[in-house]
Amino acid sequence: MPLPYLGGWANRDSAGWYADYAVLCARRFGDRVTRWATFNEFSVFTLFGYALGWGAPSVSDRGEHLKVIHHTNLAHGAGVDVLRDLVPGASIGAVHSFQPCRPADPAPENVEAAALFDELWNLCFPDAQILGHYPPRIARAIEPHVQPGDMARICRPVDWFGMNHYAPLFAQAEPGAVWGCGFGAPPEGIPRTDIGWPLQPSAFHEALMQATARYRLPIYVTENGYGTKSPEAPDAQGIIMDRERLDYLQACIHEMVRALKDGADVRGYFVWSLLDNFEWGGGYGTRFGIVHVGFETQKRTPKESAKWYSTMIGGALGRAS
Structure with missing residues (x-):
């Protein structure tokens, strides 16, 4: 049966399915490939697919989104363990979309929206995987889905931090949204590309320094353009x-x-x-x-x-x- 009909990432068993896939990849390519990333841009496919409804499977449900965050983190940890076991000398990390998250304007509700969006976009994956805990605004909400021993299964030693960075994100309060927040427009005066992305290269320095201070790992910038x-x-x-x-x-x-x-x-x-x-x-x-x-x-x-x-x-x- 196709995996989406079994619940996809919202099914806790998906971590095991991913581990099986990692075994297959390690056995097929481990004699030639030594550098491995477990996932690319966790926040994009989870937030877009299970909270904002923009991508597959087009779900907008906070409970489902929380399950997906946690199960994807469990899958990452399982993948790291498989690679450590089957690929001697492997250099292992994960690739995160990492962008400074700022309020669309100074209104208090937008300042809080930006702090929450920062956890959903930037922090809920690397914090769990590298620091062994979820960021504070997410931690209590995700607690019902965390079983004993889960955080140890997620927080496995990795060798590097992968960063995809393009532009800062601007967030605003959206009372009708699943999380009560969403993407906002950049303030006046910040130029944008013709696809609407803010142009603020100084945010790249900010992102690199934030990741350095928080995670203390070598950084590979895997996308910038x-x-x-x-x-x-x-x-x-x-x-x-x-x-x-x-x-x-x-x-x-x-x-x-x-x-x-x-x-x-x-x-x-x-x-x-x-x-x-x-x-x-x-x-x-x-x-x-x-x-x-x-x-x-x-x-x-x-x-x-x-x-x-x-x-x-x-x-x-x-x-x-």
Whole structure:
């Protein structure tokens, strides 16, 4: 029977199903793959799928969302244990969507909404997995789903913290919403991309320093990039001038270097993405690539951001050698 009909992540048995999947992956790839992430962006598929109703399975229920948070955490812990047992020398972590969460305006209800949204988006997964407890606003609500020994099963030793970062989040109170809060608009004066994401590279430094102080793990920035609805087609000379992306990446890397100087242990950085691709939320209509893909011809054309990035990392490697 397909797993969604068995309750999906809302079924506590899903942690065991995930462990079985981890065994299969470890046995198939463990002789060649040493770096492993248990999950990518826990908060996105759980919050969108079980609280906001935006993604599969389109549920908006606080109780179901709490179950899913806890069962996914249990699955993470089970996956770590499988990899430790079956892949000698494995380097294991998880990838979190990690963005500073701010109130849409200074109203007290929005300040509280931002604090709650921060726990739902940023903290309820890494806090449980690395610190061994849930953040305070979530802890009491999730208690009925936590059985004796669960937190020890979740909090397994990991080697690194994976961070996907794009922009700060702005939250507001929404009395009719499942959690009484939701996404708000950025304040006036904060520029946005044409897909509506705030442009504030200084938030990247803030996120790196927060993760450093809270989790004390090496950090790999597994996604950072700039998306647009523009087709960004080559001009008559074959050049694709994506100035906004280039400026954003340059500013974010500057903020990462600043965080390194301030004590963040950043071990790796990956631009999202190398190629224009099928974005799960935006399909082919949103482009993040530093290399343009003609989707009908599959022709690849480096954008100006790719040329700048190539030069930049080449210089960095030269200085390091």
